[in-house]
Amino acid sequence: MAVEDVEYTAKEVAAHNTATDAWMIIHGQVYDVTSYIGDHPGGADVLLDAAGKDASVEFDNAGHSDDASEIMATYRIGKLQGSNAKKATSTVRLSVGVKARKPDTTKSSLNIVMGFGVATAAILGTAGLYHMVNQRVSLTNLLNGLILRRNQRLGFLEGFLIASTAFCIAGTLLSRSLLSVIHLHPTFLNHPPHIKLPKRIKADILSQSGWLHPTTFQSLPLVKKDLVAPNTYHLGFELPTPKSVLGLPIGQHVAITANVDGRAVTRSYTPISNNADCGMLDLIVKCYPDGKLTGGYLATLSIGDEVQFRGPKGAMRYKHGYCKRIGMLAGGSGITPMYQLIRAICEDERDTTQVSLIYANRTEADILLRSELEAFSRKYPNNFKLYYILDSPTPDWQGGKGYVTKQILAEHFPAPDADSRAMICGPPGMVNAAKKALVELGFDKPGTMSKMSDQVFCF
Ligand SMILES: Cc1cc2nc3c(=O)[nH]c(=O)nc-3n(C[C@H](O)[C@H](O)[C@H](O)COP(=O)(O)OP(=O)(O)OC[C@H]3O[C@@H](n4cnc5c(N)ncnc54)[C@H](O)[C@@H]3O)c2cc1C
Ligand code: HEM
Incomplete structure (x- = not known):
C-alpha cells in the first residue's frame, strides 16, 4: 500500500508526541517529523509543541512557503482516517525574483476618485436623458444632438461630454490634493518622531495594503547603508515610486531571501518604517560574522543591489484598543x-x-x-x-x-x-x-x- 493510502486515527497520532517520536496532522495528512525537529527553520519548540496534534492552523499562521511544502513530502507517512484531503495545499507558492510590482495604492486612490467622476458624469447624463424624455424630445432632436450641431441648444451627448470632462478634471484635482494631504511625511528620515498623525490619515494608512506581496518575492534596490552601531546597519530600500506604500500592518514583519553559497536562506526582519513613510522600506539589521543571511549576504550588499522581499508575516497586527x-x-x-x-x-x-x-x-x-x-x-x-x-x-x-x-x-x-x-x-x-x-x-x-x-x- 502506498504511503499516502495508509490511514491513522487522531488517537493514533496523539500517541506520538515526544521529541524522539513526533507525529502531527496538517490538512488531513499525517507527518512523522521526528528527524526534522532539529532542522526546522521555525525552531524545534514549535514542532515539539505540535507533536501528536492537528497543527494545520499554526502551520498556516506561520506563512510557510512552497519550500516547506516540498520538504513536508519527505515526512508524510499517511493520512487522517476519514480525511478527503489528498495533499497539503495550504502552503504558498513563491516566485523568487519576479519583479511583479503591484499597482500602487496611491494610484488606486486616484482611480477611485476618477471612477467617481466618471460615474457621476454617467448619472448626470442619464438624468439628462430622462429629462429629455420627460420634455418629449423627439428622436430627431436626439440625433441632432449626436452629430453635435453647433447652431442648436446643447444636446444630450454634448451635455454628457461636458459633464464627464468637468468631473474628470475635478476628480483629478481632488485626488491630487487628497494625496498631498496623505503624504505629509514621505520618508522615515524626515518624519520627526514627535508629530501625531491626524486621525483620518492614521486610520487609513497604517492598515492598508501596498507594495508587499505575501507569496511573491519582489526586489527592491538598496539606496542607503549606514553603520549605526557595531556590526549594525540602517538599510534603506526604495519602493517603486516616491508615493508607494509598503503595506505592512503594525507588528508584522517581512521575509528576505537570498542565495547564499548555493542555498536559499530566508530570514525575518521588522521594518522601522511604516506605511506613512511612502517610497521607502527601512531596516535596522545586526550582522553576525557567522550569520548565514547577515554575514553571508546583507553585510556585503552595495548601493544599487536588489534584495528580495515578501510579506507581511507574523501573528501581531496591532490596532489601538488592543490593551491598556x-x-x-x-x-x-x-x-x-x-x-x-x-x-x-x-x-x-x-x-x-x-x-x-x-x-x-x-x-x-x-x-x-x-x-x-x-x-x-x-x-x-x-x-x-x-x-x-x-x-x-x-x-x-x-x-x-x-x-x-x-x-x-x-x-x-x-x-x-x-x-x-x-x-x-x-x-x-x-x-x-x-x-x-x-x-x-x-x-x-x-x-x-x-x-x-x-x-x-x-x-
Ligand atoms: C519576527 C522577527 C523579526 C526580526 N527582525 C529583525 C530585525 O529587524 N533586525 C535584525 O537584525 N534581526 C531581526 N530578526 C532576526 C533575523 O531574522 C535573523 O535571525 C538574524 O538576522 C540572523 O540571521 P543569520 O542568517 O545571519 O544568522 P544565522 O545563520 O541564523 O545564525 C548564525 C549565528 O548568528 C548569531 N545570531 C543569530 N541571531 C542571533 C540573535 N538574535 N542574537 C544573538 N546572536 C544571534 C549566532 O551566533 C548564530 O549562531 C528578526 C527575527 C524574527 C523572527
Ligand atoms: C512537516 C512540517 C513542517 C515543515 C516541513 C516546515 C518547514 C518550514 C520551513 C522550510 C520554514 C522556513 C520558511 C519557509 O520556507 O516557509 C519554516 C518556518 C517556520 N515554521 Fe515550519 N514547518 C513545518 C511545520 C510547522 C508547524 C507545525 C509550525 C507551527 C506549529 C511551524 C512553524 C514555523 C514558524 C513559526 C516558522 C518561521 C516563520 C517566519 O520566519 O516568520 N512549522 N518551516
Whole structure:
C-alpha cells in the first residue's frame, strides 16, 4: 500500500508526541517529523509543541512557503482516517525574483476618485436623458444632438461630454490634493518622531495594503547603508515610486531571501518604517560574522543591489484598543518590532495605551534608535516610558546594570491583568529567562507560537 493510502486515527497520532517520536496532522495528512525537529527553520519548540496534534492552523499562521511544502513530502507517512484531503495545499507558492510590482495604492486612490467622476458624469447624463424624455424630445432632436450641431441648444451627448470632462478634471484635482494631504511625511528620515498623525490619515494608512506581496518575492534596490552601531546597519530600500506604500500592518514583519553559497536562506526582519513613510522600506539589521543571511549576504550588499522581499508575516497586527498597558522587553536588534508599535501608539492621537520598555544591550554603543526612543519618551510621557539596562556599562552609566531579573520586570512592567500585555523580543537566552520570570509574576504561560490574544507575546 502506498504511503499516502495508509490511514491513522487522531488517537493514533496523539500517541506520538515526544521529541524522539513526533507525529502531527496538517490538512488531513499525517507527518512523522521526528528527524526534522532539529532542522526546522521555525525552531524545534514549535514542532515539539505540535507533536501528536492537528497543527494545520499554526502551520498556516506561520506563512510557510512552497519550500516547506516540498520538504513536508519527505515526512508524510499517511493520512487522517476519514480525511478527503489528498495533499497539503495550504502552503504558498513563491516566485523568487519576479519583479511583479503591484499597482500602487496611491494610484488606486486616484482611480477611485476618477471612477467617481466618471460615474457621476454617467448619472448626470442619464438624468439628462430622462429629462429629455420627460420634455418629449423627439428622436430627431436626439440625433441632432449626436452629430453635435453647433447652431442648436446643447444636446444630450454634448451635455454628457461636458459633464464627464468637468468631473474628470475635478476628480483629478481632488485626488491630487487628497494625496498631498496623505503624504505629509514621505520618508522615515524626515518624519520627526514627535508629530501625531491626524486621525483620518492614521486610520487609513497604517492598515492598508501596498507594495508587499505575501507569496511573491519582489526586489527592491538598496539606496542607503549606514553603520549605526557595531556590526549594525540602517538599510534603506526604495519602493517603486516616491508615493508607494509598503503595506505592512503594525507588528508584522517581512521575509528576505537570498542565495547564499548555493542555498536559499530566508530570514525575518521588522521594518522601522511604516506605511506613512511612502517610497521607502527601512531596516535596522545586526550582522553576525557567522550569520548565514547577515554575514553571508546583507553585510556585503552595495548601493544599487536588489534584495528580495515578501510579506507581511507574523501573528501581531496591532490596532489601538488592543490593551491598556504593555510591558515591553527588547534585547539588541529585538527593538525593531517594539519600535514599530511604540511609534504607532505615540503618533496616534486616539491611542492612550501606556507602554513601558526595558531595552537591554551589552554596551551603550549598542543601543539602537536611541534618539528616536528618547524623543518619544520626552514628548509622550503618558504613552511611553523607557528604561535602559546594559551588561557592560561604563562607570558613569546612570541606567540599569547587569541582566534583566524578575525584580526589574516587576518594577517596570504593568501588573498582570485583563488589560495588560507583555511583549518580548531578543536573543533566546533573554527571552526564555523573561518568560519564566513573567510566569512567576503571575502572567499566563506563553505558548511556543505566539497569538495576539496571549498575555505574553514573543515576536
Ligand atoms: C519576527 C522577527 C523579526 C526580526 N527582525 C529583525 C530585525 O529587524 N533586525 C535584525 O537584525 N534581526 C531581526 N530578526 C532576526 C533575523 O531574522 C535573523 O535571525 C538574524 O538576522 C540572523 O540571521 P543569520 O542568517 O545571519 O544568522 P544565522 O545563520 O541564523 O545564525 C548564525 C549565528 O548568528 C548569531 N545570531 C543569530 N541571531 C542571533 C540573535 N538574535 N542574537 C544573538 N546572536 C544571534 C549566532 O551566533 C548564530 O549562531 C528578526 C527575527 C524574527 C523572527
Ligand atoms: C512537516 C512540517 C513542517 C515543515 C516541513 C516546515 C518547514 C518550514 C520551513 C522550510 C520554514 C522556513 C520558511 C519557509 O520556507 O516557509 C519554516 C518556518 C517556520 N515554521 Fe515550519 N514547518 C513545518 C511545520 C510547522 C508547524 C507545525 C509550525 C507551527 C506549529 C511551524 C512553524 C514555523 C514558524 C513559526 C516558522 C518561521 C516563520 C517566519 O520566519 O516568520 N512549522 N518551516
